[in-house]
Amino acid sequence: MVNKKQMYDVIVIGAGAAGMMCAATAAERGKKVLMIEQSKKPGRKILMSGGGRCNFTNLYTTHENFLCSNPHFVKSALSQFNQWDFQALVIEAGINWHEREHGQLFCDDTAADIVKLLLDRCDKSGVELLKNCTLENVSGQQPFVLDTNQGQLNAKSVVIATGGLTVPSMDSTDIGHRIFRQYGHKVIPLRPALVPFILQEVSNGPLKILAGISLPVAISCNKKSFSEALLFTHKGISGPSVLQISNYWNKGDSISIDLLPDENAADWLMNARETHPNRMISTQLAKQFPKRLVEALMPLWKISDGPLGQMKKQLQQQLIDCLQSWELTPTGTEGYRTAEVTIGGVDTDGFSSKTMQSKKAPGLYVVGEVLDVTGHLGGFNFQWAWSSGYAAGMAIK
Template identity: 50%
Template sequence: MNYDVIIIGAGAAGLMCAIEAGKRGRKVLVIEHAEKPGKKILISGGGRCNFTNINVTSGNFISQNPHFCKSALARYTPQNFIELVEKYGIKYHEKKLGQLFCNSSSKEILDMLLAECSNNGVEIQLNCKVTNINKLENFIVNSTDGNFKCESLVIATGGISIPQMGATDFGYKIANQFGLNVTKTAPGLVPFILNENSFNGLPGISIEAIVHYNKKSFQENILFTHKGLSGPAILQISNYWSKGNEITIDLLPDADIISKIEVNKPIKTELVNLLAQIFPKRFAEKWCELYFPSKPINQLNETEIQNLNNILRNWKIIPNDTEGFGKAEVTKGGVDTGELSGKTMESKKIQGLYFIGEVVDVTGWLGGYNFQWAWSSGFAAGQYI
């Protein structure tokens, strides 16, 4: 069968790209190896899909070339996607920090994309495995459902995080096959494993904090888990962290422990009880057990008070590792942006070969940024294929 365009991967980027190419009258086939499209869309945002962020800038993305994402993000903005969402009557809300979520379900976003595909004549082949790709004058795609020929081939197979959802390294292999460089991949937006299991008994406890690493900091919640630490502030910093390095956590972003001690001194409060006014009680108890034995606060001298303040504001930990690709929301690294046109996403070396979405070395923060990159890069390629 002959197509103008074949897109491999029916995820966020692939579907957006297919819609745009379909609108231009291109004959489009999307090949998906899973039994259904858009699985990550369905599980995203806790089932409510954080589909974009109204504060998107290139500063919210990590890439060897921080400028690469600018052109695509400028040509398809959060507002463009919001217009599409509103056209379909999907109700949404801002949860916090510009993050837009569906009121009801992620399925609404996937249904919208599939409706747009169908309205624009896009064919989607599910349960189809690509066995080989060759380029003669056109691309020849051999698959378990037969052989296809196309002028433009788009790789939209995403990263390798959550392999149990169908993620594969297919995109990187194709890049290698055609001589394109792939930067080192690593799990991103991923929980940390802590060396010592000292925080036993705290899983589920969440505390607002500022997490610092290498001049980056995020103020949001941290969450104790059975293996270590997670929560939005930890996931954000994990995008920047590399193994063996220390992170610093300020557990008092909005509280002043020194004046609190002064105010409570006359009533001879126990330190652990005072800390339990700021933190969950179990955390306060564990903290005193590990770092600062409790005593009545009127017995704390100035140096001890300063010391207490200092360790609460500069809690230093060296994570043992991350929980890896099995738990990572995204994959850092990918197809080297130096190999692609920022305007079209086309390979500079191989005419007609495009890479979009997470397979490219562009990784967003937590908060709707990764989907915005998928929509914007998919749109960009969709205008040219």
């Protein structure tokens, strides 16, 4: 039973990945911890993650897997609690897991195993959990006064772990960002990331028929490039390569797609031309790509069909350019509804990278996605939640 009148050492706002990790870590150090959660179910984003199997970390995590205005900020927390530390917790809890490509670790059975791991740790260490409790405002400082829909709460320290704006149906809000603004912190503008693109050519144009086609590509934008699968959707493009590059895309930017990521397009075409001069261009393309894709791309790229051997130099170069760097300008993204993360957030500049404590308001901490730290696709965002949650949990006085 939560005693709302008492002065807690720390109140953690939000029982998500970062909040639960932080609460358990602080309570294991003997702190009197209350964690409040607006919904009746902690860890809802964990439950829906990784297709229900939670890609809980990545074996190759380094600071280079994160976008942040200060690229060095994540280093300290990552070194205090790294991917192997979380993997060890998973093993200790008896959760079956497996590794997928690029070092991504997933649960064998269900993401609920990860939520249980965190809740068990909170429970064992004596964290008090108040569900259906929504933070409305924070005022004062050491002690802090918290206004909630269940009345006022008091704590010597407060950890904001309210996450980002993705999945609006889960009542995701910018409350965390607003509170930090109140305490004089800057917020780097927010936008959805790890998110599919909308393309006019697909949603309302000649590529509409491609929905469901998936192929390996390399996508580039703003000097970043990712080689993974691309998937055509009903509205545009998705798949790992697209989600990854969306972190680096700003409205108005074009993206460049290399449809032959493992080959040199010029060599590929010249070899075919020499060995099969009578082969039609469309036949050659269909040897490499799905037929539907070839039928849609040739008219879009203005490539008229004919024998490879009779291709004019200009047409040949045009095809090579299109294959190697197909330029597209997304009209937008699918937004927070389908995004996995929020890019931007509370500026790390005002915080200690070692403790996650505010330099402007001692006793006020920030962890997880509410900060201006965004991971690549592949388990890095959860690793940031674990690492930042741990760092704050170890530092709370």
